[in-house]
Amino acid sequence: xxxxxxxxxxxxxxxxxxxxxxxxxxxxxxxxxxxxxxxxxxxxxxxxxxxxxxxxxxxxxxxxxxxxxxxxxxxxxxxxxxxxxxxxxxxxxxxxxxxxxxxxxxxxxxx
Amino acid sequence: xxxxxxxxxxxxxxxxxxxxxxxxxxxxxxxxxxxxxxxxxxxxxxxxxxxxxxxxxxxxxxxxxxxxxxxxxxxxxxxxxxxxxxxxxxxxxxxxxxxxxxxxxxxxxxxxxx
Numbered sequence: 731x732x733x734x735x736x737x738x739x740x741x742x743x744x745x746x747x748x749x750x751x752x753x754x755x756x757x758x759x760x761x762x763x764x765x766x767x768x769x770x771x772x773x774x775x776x777x778x779x780x781x782x783x784x785x786x787x788x789x790x791x792x793x794x795x796x797x798x799x800x801x802x803x804x805x806x807x808x809x810x811x812x813x814x815x816x817x818x819x820x821x822x823x824x825x826x827x828x829x830x831x832x833x834x835x836x837x838x839x840x841x
Numbered sequence: 842x843x844x845x846x847x848x849x850x851x852x853x854x855x856x857x858x859x860x861x862x863x864x865x866x867x868x869x870x871x872x873x874x875x876x877x878x879x880x881x882x883x884x885x886x887x888x889x890x891x892x893x894x895x896x897x898x899x900x901x902x903x904x905x906x907x908x909x910x911x912x913x914x915x916x917x918x919x920x921x922x923x924x925x926x927x928x929x930x931x932x933x934x935x936x937x938x939x940x941x942x943x944x945x946x947x948x949x950x951x952x953x954x955x
Binding site (some may be wrong): 741748761762764766771772775776779781819823824825828829830831832833841 | 845874876879881882883884886889899931933935940941943944945946947948949
């Protein structure tokens with residue numbers, strides 16, 4: 731079945747450090763891939779997405795590239811801020827029936 | 842403003858009672874979803890609905906029920922048959938126009954069994 735595996739957290743970084751959160755997927759066909767962010771006590775918000783191989787999604791300094799050959803969609807940011815502290819979820823959608831999420835990675839950025 | 846609203850934000854239930862969580866959207870989305878979030882387990886799909894008067898079980902439907910009488914509304918009932926209902930519940934909706942559209946989430950309801 732379709733599934734997403736993302737790196738376990740928590741991840742703790744100092745401000746201005748480089749961030750990578752790994753995400754790999756298993757799916758038939760050509761899913762779309764997403765990164766969502768969840769701030770404390772809130773629902774999820776879309777951070778970025780990519781709909782086909784080699785697409786790069788980007789938003790607020792975050793980037794992720796859809797790599798079909800490695801079935802990966804790793805999230806990166808060159809310089810994190812304290813305000814980036816949140817839980818990040820990788821997700822895939824094979825069609826409009828459902829959306830599968832990874833377990834989430836908690837990021838804490840210290841000043 | 843368009844969006845998806847869950848209520849209440851916090852809910853307490855005594856063991857053996859049914860409780861209904863509300864989810865309303867004014868985004869004109871056909872598809873709606875309920876997820877359960879537990880610490881360290883990410884989001885697990887409870888039920889989803891692609892159209893009014895139709896819905897399907899997700900991965901953990903046991904002990905839950907839903908209805909979809911209106912496009913805007915997708916309430917979730919947590920029944921007394923759900924053995925461990927304390928969790929954070931998230932409702933989402935998405936458009937079915939186009940392919941693999943993004944999901945929009947409500948703010949969530951935190952249910953605690955006391």
